Amino acid sequence: MPPAPDRQRPFFVVLNRRSGSGDAGATERTIRRTLDAVGHPYRLFCAKRPRQLGEMAKQAVAAARAQEGAVVVAGGDGTINAVVQAVLPAGLPLGVLPQGTFNFFGRCHGLPEGDAGAGMRGLLDAQETPVQVGMVNDRVFLVNASLGLYPELLERREQDKRRFGRHRLVALLSGLRALLGDYPDLRLSLCEDGQRQVRRSTTLVVGDNRLQLESIGIPEAAALGHGALVGIVLPPLARWRMILTAVRGLFGHLGDVEKVDSFAFTELEVALPRRRQLKLAIDGEIVRLPLPLRFRVAPQPLRLLVPRERQP
Structure with missing residues (x-):
């Protein structure tokens, strides 16, 4: 009907x-x-x-x-x-x-x-x-799903918002302050469209929002909406380089940073040795999901x- x-x-x-x-x-x-x-x-x-x-x-x-x-x-x-x-x-x-x-x-x-x-x-x-719509295991995401440093930044941001108010400037300053802390060092086992590799990373972000990816200068943003998602892998960096990378992202040049790896994919599996579950940020909310993580586009x-x- x-x-x-x-x-x-x-x-x-x-x-x-x-x-x-x-x-x-x-x-x-x-x-x-x-x-x-x-x-x-x-x-x-x-x-x-x-x-x-x-x-x-x-x-x-x-x-x-x-x-x-x-x-x-x-x-x-x-x-x-x-x-x-x-x-x-x-x-x-x-x-x-x-x-x-x-x-x-x-x-x-x-x-x-x-x-x-x-x-x-x-x-x-x-x-x-x-x-x-993007999927990670059985959870949907519309903007992004991430693991590593980014969920830590979001937790700090929410704490600061509750204290100082829900404003974009508060979110920005909170993120920059968090970059002065400790960074996770993850050894990710990635299986991208059937090809497996092991990567060291502080953050993995999987995006499904063209506006957000374009705003930080990721060239693969155009692949969204055609059955693909976009992954961004940030390797371990010295503190000053991490802050510089974040600033370049704010001005729309993250995709130009030499050590930042961005790629379009249809399916991505993520595993970590000796881990059964992992903290993720999904569209700004913190959740824990069992490993391995499987990213794909909803049918x-x-x-x-x-x-x-x-x-x-």
């Missing part, structure tokens, strides 16, 4: 009240006011704590399936990830209201950033766009609802 037209298809909205630096209560009121004004059917699922997101997403998916509706998520990249984890296997359309700090996913697809009213109005006259695309008039 074909989906109902957008103006008749009910919305089941999952709202993370802890996302971003704005007023989540104001976001909720804006969503209600916007949909009530046009008489569009909807139901809100509000998560007061991040650990409630998974259950809220499952409830929204079940309701959307029963009523031939669409799921809508309001939050940052981590919140969007949690909802996509439930939406993708259900094959439902998804609308996104970006409310986070960096909003790489929303910005990559031209979605209104931080303006819930404009976002909801756009979804009332949206069109479906298939979007590639089905995400049915993203995109406003007909996209943001630049």
